Amino acid sequence: MRKVMTGHKAVAEAMRQIEPDVMAVYPITPQSEIAEYYAEYVHDGIVHTELVPVESEHSAMSACVGAAAAGARVMTATSSQGLALLVEVLYIAAGMRLPIVMALANRALSAPINIHCDHSDAYLCRDSGAFQIFCESAQEAYDYTLIAQKIAEHDKVRIPAVVNLDGFALTHTSQVVEPLDDAPAKKFVGDYKPIYPLLDVDKPVTWGPFAMPDYYFELKRAQAAAIEEVPAVFLETQKTYSKVSGRNYGGFLEGYRLDDADRALVVLGSTAGTAKVAVDALRGKGEKVGLLKVWLYRPFPYREVAAALGHVKRVAVLDRAFSFGAMGALYSDVATSVVHVDRRPALANYIYGLGGRDITVNQLVQVFADLKDARPDTGLRYIGLRE
Amino acid sequence: MPSIKTLAEREETRVRFTSGHTLCAGCAEPMVVRTVLNAIEDPVVVASPTGCLEVATSRYPGTAWNVPWIHVAFENAAAVISGVEAAYKALTKTGKVKRRIRFVAFGGDGGTYDIGLQALSGALERGHDFLYVCINNEAYMNTGVQRSSATPRCASATTSPVGATIPGKPQDRKDLTEIVVSHHVPYVAQAAVSNLIDLANKVERAMKFEGPKFLNVLATCPLGWRTPRDSALVQAKLAVETRYWPLYEVIVGRYKINYKPKKDVPVGEWLKTQGRFRHLFRDPRGKELVVEFQAAVDHHWDELLRKEQCFPGGEENQG
Numbered sequence: 001m002r003k004v005m006t007g008h009k010a011v012a013e014a015m016r017q018i019e020p021d022v023m024a025v026y027p028i029t030p031q032s033e034i035a036e037y038y039a040e041y042v043h044d045g046i047v048h049t050e051l052v053p054v055e056s057e058h059s060a061m062s063a064c065v066g067a068a069a070a071g072a073r074v075m076t077a078t079s080s081q082g083l084a085l086l087v088e089v090l091y092i093a094a095g096m097r098l099p100i101v102m103a104l105a106n107r108a109l110s111a112p113i114n115i116h117c118d119h120s121d122a123y124l125c126r127d128s129g130a131f132q133i134f135c136e137s138a139q140e141a142y143d144y145t146l147i148a149q150k151i152a153e154h155d156k157v158r159i160p161a162v163v164n165l166d167g168f169a170l171t172h173t174s175q176v177v178e179p180l181d182d183a184p185a186k187k188f189v190g191d192y193k194p195i196y197p198l199l200d201v202d203k204p205v206t207w208g209p210f211a212m213p214d215y216y217f218e219l220k221r222a223q224a225a226a227i228e229e230v231p232a233v234f235l236e237t238q239k240t241y242s243k244v245s246g247r248n249y250g251g252f253l254e255g256y257r258l259d260d261a262d263r264a265l266v267v268l269g270s271t272a273g274t275a276k277v278a279v280d281a282l283r284g285k286g287e288k289v290g291l292l293k294v295w296l297y298r299p300f301p302y303r304e305v306a307a308a309l310g311h312v313k314r315v316a317v318l319d320r321a322f323s324f325g326a327m328g329a330l331y332s333d334v335a336t337s338v339v340h341v342d343r344r345p346a347l348a349n350y351i352y353g354l355g356g357r358d359i360t361v362n363q364l365v366q367v368f369a370d371l372k373d374a375r376p377d378t379g380l381r382y383i384g385l386r387e
Numbered sequence: 388m389p390s391i392k393t394l395a396e397r398e399e400t401r402v403r404f405t406s407g408h409t410l411c412a413g414c415a416e417p418m419v420v421r422t423v424l425n426a427i428e429d430p431v432v433v434a435s436p437t438g439c440l441e442v443a444t445s446r447y448p449g450t451a452w453n454v455p456w457i458h459v460a461f462e463n464a465a466a467v468i469s470g471v472e473a474a475y476k477a478l479t480k481t482g483k484v485k486r487r488i489r490f491v492a493f494g495g496d497g498g499t500y501d502i503g504l505q506a507l508s509g510a511l512e513r514g515h516d517f518l519y520v521c522i523n524n525e526a527y528m529n530t531g532v533q534r535s536s537a538t539p540r541c542a543s544a545t546t547s548p549v550g551a552t553i554p555g556k557p558q559d560r561k562d563l564t565e566i567v568v569s570h571h572v573p574y575v576a577q578a579a580v581s582n583l584i585d586l587a588n589k590v591e592r593a594m595k596f597e598g599p600k601f602l603n604v605l606a607t608c609p610l611g612w613r614t615p616r617d618s619a620l621v622q623a624k625l626a627v628e629t630r631y632w633p634l635y636e637v638i639v640g641r642y643k644i645n646y647k648p649k650k651d652v653p654v655g656e657w658l659k660t661q662g663r664f665r666h667l668f669r670d671p672r673g674k675e676l677v678v679e680f681q682a683a684v685d686h687h688w689d690e691l692l693r694k695e696q697c698f699p700g701g702e703e704n705q706g
Contacts, residue, residue: 021477022470048480050473055509059466062506065459066434066470071484072477074470092459198455198471199484201430206450208458215447 007138007170012037014145017185021072024052024060030167031079031105057082061089068098071197080107083121094129099152100160107167108355116356117167120321130160132298134268138175141165156229166270252301254293261290266317278364305337314371315345348376352383388588397425408451410443413616415580415606426590436464436498439529462502465510468492472515490517496537497527511570511599518600524608532611536561549666567601574600576636581623613662625657630688643700
């Protein structure tokens with residue numbers, strides 16, 4: 001049934017259907033409402049979940065690791081500084097191969113302190129070992145929360161997941177969302193089967209040992225193998241979900257009017273919605289423009305990005321965060337994708353939307369115009385910045 | 388209460404913590420770990436923060452733990468055990484776990500007094516059903532004897548050295564036991580590695596309570612205290628006899644001093660046997676500092692006596 005709800009509510013509904021055994025919660029704008037909705041479910045007795053209202057995000061992820069190692073299905077949510085505080089333990093969760101699913105309501109990092117959207121928090125945990133998905137809409141935030149849980153818990157994967165949704169733009173705006181009914185949602189996610197749980201006291205295991213130079217490298221290589229399994233499982237899970245939901249998810253990327261485009265944008269998150277309007281406007285005038293939206297950000301789909309952009313002449317990659325002293329993080333990934341293929345577009349890198357700065361259709365139309373007029377250079381360009 | 392015979396029998400038959408770890412010769416930690424684990428009848432799951440105990444017992448691919456054990460990071464043992472305990476509650480509700488399991492965290496003073504204090508406070512306030520044991524050797528021994536907030540005044544440590552102008556650590560130690568008492572948890576106690584039966588009794592009494600339980604156990608580090616390798620028990624005993632480390636418990640807010648030394652042994656008798664205080668007995672300024680140290684010990688002891696008088700322990704302290 002179609003309903004009007006915020007991104008928060010959409011994620012909380014997916015979490016209610018997943019019904020983790022343990023949910024660690026700590027407030028931070030703009031994530032808090034996910035915690036609040038879930039606390040209501042627990043206090044109303046409609047889920048069996050143990051709510052652990054911790055005293056910091058660091059303890060949130062620490063409690064998640066303890067609970068997941070104990071054999072529980074575990075979830076949490078955070079934003080910005082909270083992510084920065086807990087990121088130490090996110091790396092550990094990945095190293096310990098624990099399928100903890102975390103919603104990340106994307107918000108700018110301090111300083112200066114700011115509560116609005118950008119992707120500096122997502123980029124901060126880029127190398128953590130968690131797989132990361134970016135959502136364009138509240139519907140995608142709902143769908144990908146369910147999908148991420150199933151991927152994370154897959155036998156071949158078993159690593160944490162970060163489901164990104166843009167702070168305020170998605171978390172606080174009301175959109176039409178069509179959630180699954182509880183029964184098919186629960187059936188899709190399935191039961192969680194822990195491996196070597198701490199609570200199996202008859203088979204004691206040591207979790208989190210320390211490894212010296214004689215073993216550390218091999219153990220990290222084994223971890224890399226786990227995230228390399230994500231793409232195949234991602235596609236398989238999307239396929240199953242498409243059948244259950246009737247919504248067509250296929251691939252790591254969504255191309256929008258891209259097939260015959262000579263100019264294109266590459267974006268993450270809710271900006272894709274704005275970009276689609278810009279693309280439609282220019283297509284109306286006969287311009288061959290398109291969009292590439294990245295769903296699966298880690299592991300990054302290099303080959304698929306190269307295939308999607310091979311025929312495009314000029315591409316603008318939009319990064320919603322600085323990688324200070326370097327080109328944007330998404331740009332670097334796109335550049336890596338196309339560097340080894342013969343047919344490759346000229347690339348430009350735009351930094352935009354920091355700290356919640358609006359991104360408008362007209363600004364994106366202008367980016368397409370810039371791409372037409374001048375061959376991209378190697379410097380950073382900015383959208384909507386007063387200089 | 389568990390007799391020596393029971394403890395010895397459990398040590399023989401269950402072997403929860405095995406030999407073959409790499410803790411230093413003469414280290415007090417394994418004695419504390421074995422005594423605590425042997426004093427608990429039910430199955431246990433153990434968490435440890437980063438530190439000597441963790442490093443010396445879990446080098447991949449080996450382990451000294453014959454019970455389920457988890458290490459995550461330095462500052463979060465209490466949060467980790469909170470998660471394990473929450474999982475236990477949830478999985479008991481859904482029928483996936485059917486046995487009674489107890490939860491224990493062993494942290495050092497660095498991981499408990501300092502970097503882990505926030506996580507500990509949070510776990511105590513939330514009321515998780517677990518026992519936290521601080522194995523307190525009064526400095527960051529694993530990283531090379533740096534001062535912690537448990538390090539006593541004047542002690543020489545590598546980040547509070549005896550210099551030309553500053554003679555060791557200038558600050559007093561923190562009273563973590565009383566900080567935990569202020570959380571109004573059901574069971575809080577101080578123990579020492581020299582009094583293992585007292586420690587075992589405390590663990591057994593503690594485990595009768597549902598909710599957070601805390602033990603602060605003085606555990607000599609011969610390397611860091613600069614005492615002979617066979618001195619762990621003697622050193623802790625002197626700390627108790629000089630009233631530097633009172634053995635007491637606070638059960639539901641009621642105080643009981645478990646051992647009141649009959650003789651007044653000056654704290655200098657304890658200080659002078661340790662390399663970390665040697666400067667106090669060589670430097671002309673030392674005499675005055677020892678007098679001040681004694682005054683602080685006396686003050687805390689008096690304070691404790693008054694607390695016991697005001698809020699005396701009842702029957703639950705007996706046995």
